[in-house]
Amino acid sequence: MTMLEPQPAGIPAPRPSVRAMPYWEGCRAGELRYQRCASCGYIGPRPFTVCGRCGSNDVSWERSLGKGRLYSWTIVWRPQHPSFVVPYSPAVIEMDEGYWMMSAMVGCTTDDLVAGMRVTVEFHEVSDEITLPYFRPASEH
Amino acid sequence: MTAHPFQDVAIVGVYNTVQAKRLPDHDAESIALEGAIGALEDAGIAPSEVDGVVGQFAAEAIVELAMGARTRRPNMLGIPALLDAAALITTRQCSVVLLAAGGASMYTDRTATAPWTRPANEFVAGYGLFTAAEFALMARRHMIDHGTTPEQLATVAATIRNNGHDNPEAVHFGRGPFTVRDVLDSRMVAEPFHLLDCAITSEGGCGIVLASAERASQNNGAVWILGAGSDCLGPSYTFAPVWDFRPRDDEDPAGRVGARAARSAFRAAGLTADDVNVAELYDPFSFEIIRQLEVFGFCNEGEGGSFVEEGNIAPRGSIPVTTDGGTMSYSHPGIAAQQLQRVIRGVEQLRGTCATHQVEGAEVVICSNGGSGALFTDVVLLGKHRP
Numbered sequence: 001m002t003m004l005e006p007q008p009a010g011i012p013a014p015r016p017s018v019r020a021m022p023y024w025e026g027c028r029a030g031e032l033r034y035q036r037c038a039s040c041g042y043i044g045p046r047p048f049t050v051c052g053r054c055g056s057n058d059v060s061w062e063r064s065l066g067k068g069r070l071y072s073w074t075i076v077w078r079p080q081h082p083s084f085v086v087p088y089s090p091a092v093i094e095m096d097e098g099y100w101m102m103s104a105m106v107g108c109t110t111d112d113l114v115a116g117m118r119v120t121v122e123f124h125e126v127s128d129e130i131t132l133p134y135f136r137p138a139s140e141h
Numbered sequence: 142m143t144a145h146p147f148q149d150v151a152i153v154g155v156y157n158t159v160q161a162k163r164l165p166d167h168d169a170e171s172i173a174l175e176g177a178i179g180a181l182e183d184a185g186i187a188p189s190e191v192d193g194v195v196g197q198f199a200a201e202a203i204v205e206l207a208m209g210a211r212t213r214r215p216n217m218l219g220i221p222a223l224l225d226a227a228a229l230i231t232t233r234q235c236s237v238v239l240l241a242a243g244g245a246s247m248y249t250d251r252t253a254t255a256p257w258t259r260p261a262n263e264f265v266a267g268y269g270l271f272t273a274a275e276f277a278l279m280a281r282r283h284m285i286d287h288g289t290t291p292e293q294l295a296t297v298a299a300t301i302r303n304n305g306h307d308n309p310e311a312v313h314f315g316r317g318p319f320t321v322r323d324v325l326d327s328r329m330v331a332e333p334f335h336l337l338d339c340a341i342t343s344e345g346g347c348g349i350v351l352a353s354a355e356r357a358s359q360n361n362g363a364v365w366i367l368g369a370g371s372d373c374l375g376p377s378y379t380f381a382p383v384w385d386f387r388p389r390d391d392e393d394p395a396g397r398v399g400a401r402a403a404r405s406a407f408r409a410a411g412l413t414a415d416d417v418n419v420a421e422l423y424d425p426f427s428f429e430i431i432r433q434l435e436v437f438g439f440c441n442e443g444e445g446g447s448f449v450e451e452g453n454i455a456p457r458g459s460i461p462v463t464t465d466g467g468t469m470s471y472s473h474p475g476i477a478a479q480q481l482q483r484v485i486r487g488v489e490q491l492r493g494t495c496a497t498h499q500v501e502g503a504e505v506v507i508c509s510n511g512g513s514g515a516l517f518t519d520v521v522l523l524g525k526h527r528p
Contacts (some may be wrong), residue, residue, distance in 0.1 A: 091278075
């Protein structure tokens with residue numbers, strides 16, 4: 001039973017792509033953003049400029065409420081890079097808006113993680129440019 | 142039914158170089174070239190007779206083997222590169238095609254996981270993901286949905302590692318034998334994967350020579366391509382690996398990647414899973430064998446765990462799996478070589494030349510590459526006889 005914490009500064013930081021800039025700007029402002037096709041409602045797994053379902057160019061960034069359920073997770077004991085503190089818990093969150101996002105669990109112990117548990121976003125700064133969204137167990141159910 | 146064009150293509154030469162933890166005198170290109178030369182010798186074909194080269198070092202092999210002007214197709218993958226090579230023959234662009242791959246001097250910083258396991262995408266980098274963690278997210282979901290257990294995963298790892306323990310050519314020859322308990326007692330890497338649930342890293346090269354049916358008629362060890370298929374749902378390790386990810390409602394979810402490829406392969410061959418004697422399945426992590434057995438039709442969805450627990454994948458089980466030790470014990474040189482090595486082992490099984498764990502009378506082998514955590518799976522069915 002070990003407490004899961006956000007990673008310290010100094011981890012290999014994400015390098016934002018042009019298309020994902022609004023996502024990273026949102027994170028810096030404490031706002032979780034995602035893209036949805038304004039025409040058909042499709043939410044893709046990665047940033048997109050044209051809707052893969054209906055072909056519309058009207059794809060806007062929207063604000064997520066930052067709540068969802070724990071869909072899957074792992075607990076890493078052998079870090080991919082020595083700058084990561086173990087254990088850490090990469091996790092897939094099933095967001096209430098109807099999409100999945102890659103993140104990691106914090107604010108609980110490794111034993112607290114249960115499939116389907118309610119989780120909520122929290123932000124942690126890694127560098128001036130990068131703030132990472134993590135998830136912790138939600139107080140409401 | 143008209144025969145599938147791939148059935149006009151034979152594999153006439155295969156070769157694995159020495160595989161080892163480190164090959165200090167080699168880089169990836171030089172060991173791939175050794176694989177190429179060995180495969181040509183096995184086929185009894187001179188470099189001058191090759192009219193096409195496929196693979197990561199295709200252009201390099203053309204000049205190193207002093208071929209002159211030849212057809213070149215760069216392809217970093219395993220079975221997809223084999224199918225590109227076969228297509229060069231079915232479309233009559235070439236009659237003899239060489240395919241080679243290798244890895245060496247790539248994994249030097251041992252404080253981190255191997256470089257090919259940690260591509261730096263913006264949505265995964267900050268969370269410390271690498272292949273073991275990505276595949277763990279898929280395995281966990283199967284455990285949630287179907288009650289698959291760590292013991293069942295460990296059964297896969299022990300079976301394949303014991304195949305390698307017995308194989309004098311395996312990098313981990315003699316390291317076992319392994320019990321389920323040994324796997325469960327090994328240190329945790331990314332839950333549910335213990336160290337022994339994961340592929341090793343090593344160095345080595347290999348080569349394959351393909352030829353038209355006409356050219357293959359001069360060759361004694363020819364093995365035939367009965368059918369094949371390739372599934373990819375997007376770039377690996379750039380977005381969440383979600384079992385239920387399904388861009389089209391009427392298609393298989395990401396967790397069942399490879400189902401379409403296997404259907405395509407079996408349809409082309411006019412066969413079903415019941416006709417397969419050996420399964421040379423790609424084994425980056427123990428769980429992936431359980432998943433592939435379900436997806437390829439060897440058992441029903443959700444029953445892969447009990448299927449392996451019943452002993453079906455053992456050397457004398459109903460469908461022996463990854464008989465040389467695979468990436469967990471035989472070798473895992475990085476990117477493409479260990480994927481092609483599934484095909485090479487399949488060819489050796491059909492030729493009846495395996496020094497260990499030869500499946501007597503094998504006539505049909507399924508070989509696979511990839512895995513759910515990487516969002517792709519490729520399948521090829523090989524036969525001892527041309528249909």
